[in-house]
Amino acid sequence: MAHFAQYREAHPLPFIIFHYINLGAFLTLLISGIFIHYPWLPMVMGMARGAHITAAIVLLINLFIRIFLALFVCTATSPGTRQMEREIKAWLPQPENRHQFIPWLKYYLFMKKEHPLTAKFNPVQKLAYMFLPFSFLFMAITGFAMWGPTMNWVICEAFTNLVGGLMNVRIIHYAMMIVNIIFLIIHLYMVITEGGIPLIKLMFLQREHGGYTYDIETHAISGKDEKEYPKLLS
């Protein structure tokens, strides 16, 4: 058992729902976007555009709700603990993250053998997740700048002029999609290799799992949970 315990406090129900909505909207945007970019499957063009815009708006609203929730909902901001704090702390620099960026990079690059201690999100991961909201907003403004009904909004027009025309907007939108696909690949890889099945079960089904426990007061491992957790949702 060389991992932290997976407790439900790390990802309370609102965030699980958020994650499901994100997943659905993200995949919808990705697939419909590919059909809009070039009509590979011509007959779905109308549907793809409808789905793309709907999913974009859903994703955007979801993002704002998520930011709102982060300010008010309490979660475990460190792994393997049931001690909770405001979720926003997980997004700001935490004591757990201090001086840990380099060790994490070294660990990922096999230059360090021991697994560094961490907060719920390690520094590298935190930067990647912090990038996401900006990426979504950027995708949204480039998208709305290209969509007929909104392209003449002041903010969209100003953005279009800033980047030098709609062709550049289109290329930026496309490039951001590539960046998001790369994020998705790395995210999936990290989830599978770092968290594995227990994390996937926690994130999608709220099933808990034992492992090392952590104390946010001492900022250190506090013990180990070897309990047999029920297999089904309880």
Place this chain on the structure above:
Amino acid sequence: MDEKVLSTEFEELLSSRGVTRRGFLQLCGTIAAATGLAHITVPDVAHAIEDSVIGAAEGNLFPVIWIEGASCTGCTEAFAQIDEPDPATVVLEMISCNYNETLSFAAGHSVEEAKAQTIKQCAGKYVLVYEGALLEGWDGWALRVAEETGVNAFLEAAENAFGVVALGSCAVNGGWMGSKKTPAGAIGCQALMAKHGITTPVINIPGCPANPEWLVAVLVDVVMMGVLPELNIDNKPALIFEQAIHENCQRRGHFENGEFVYKFGSEEEKMGFCLYAMGCRGPQTKANCGIVRYNRRRSWCVEAGSPCIGCCEANPMDSSHNWVDVNASFHERHRDLRIGNWVVQPRTIGLAAIGIVTAAVIIHGFGMKASKRLDGAIRFESQREWDAKHPNEAIGYYGADRTIIHEDGTKEVISAEEFEERVQADYESTLKKLGAAAASAVAGGVKAAEEATEATAEEAQAETVEPVEEAETEVVEAPEETEAEAVEAAEEAEDAVEEENEESKGGQE
């Protein structure tokens, strides 16, 4: 009132030229439509033209200077094809065109004299129509007419004008002459004026060539109604360049239905399907081409079967944002990107980036497997690296007693040191199991290989396939099948480790 209108001098002028009142109002309607005005404004347009033309009889026509810069004269040619009003009417009766290299009857010294007089005597009262790019290359020694460089001729005329109409994409920002391959240093009117601090209002009418209907619409606004048309952020007439071509395209229905042309000369092209897949720039080019159309409103690019190539795309202040560089290659999805001499589509870079990351992830995955981390051989650091080096500023306190929650839920409290020992022991035993499993798997494999070389090909096949099914019953009875035992032992060891790993796999996200 009817009597008053019918008895105007203007009416007589029209009838003497064989134009009926109905025909005149049709012209006004056309102009109103081209300007984007509602039909209720037709009487206003009529009055404006009447007033202006009545003024013409008294010699008060609005003076216009039309200068050719670095142009192909395409905009003039397009203008020469206009029918309502015909060019002669525009030039002779709507405006007083005092200078135009292509259309002026006078030539040489006399026409240059006419220009100089207009600039001097009508300062602040004439309109400058500039067609073609301005060239800053060769130290400005280009476009010389009457010993004057093109840039100087423009600046002198622009400085004293009531307004400058930059006609065509070249005049707006250099157009195709501004593209990267040319050494001409082409620049648009507005940018050059800004450089020299000239504040005369500029109206940009892009297009290659610019639609003459747009010019007439602007002339009606400026010359006859005495107002500048409503301009957008790029100083283009807002009503003409507000919506994308895509919004008003006659093939839009096919776009929505998902009916596309993928190849020229195909059945789809014959059916008039949407040209989006052929690289049509309609969705990102703002102009009302689909409404006004070209060639006496007969047809326009997309109607004629050509995907839009975005010739109206022009940022007045940036000649690198010319429509050719922005849109070429015209049949590709995106513009070409240039990195040094390398011309590449964004798609190539995107797919390469995804490919590299995927390959990196796969290689990292092999690393995870080789380092046995994937199999659970992970040991947490007993304290942070930084804390170990800076004990006085340590972030964590690592000396607290540790609590172990057992399977049955009971708790055991042990010292930090004892806990660390157990952690180390756990880690080592995992490594040992993994090592044993790997070793026995290798041993089994080697042994099987040795025996396989001794046996015939058929026997070897039978022996390596069957034991998996028969292992449980045959292992005891058939001691000669030693490789089966070895393989099975290796599999069991691996299974045991895998089961354990699966159970123990936890940790942070």
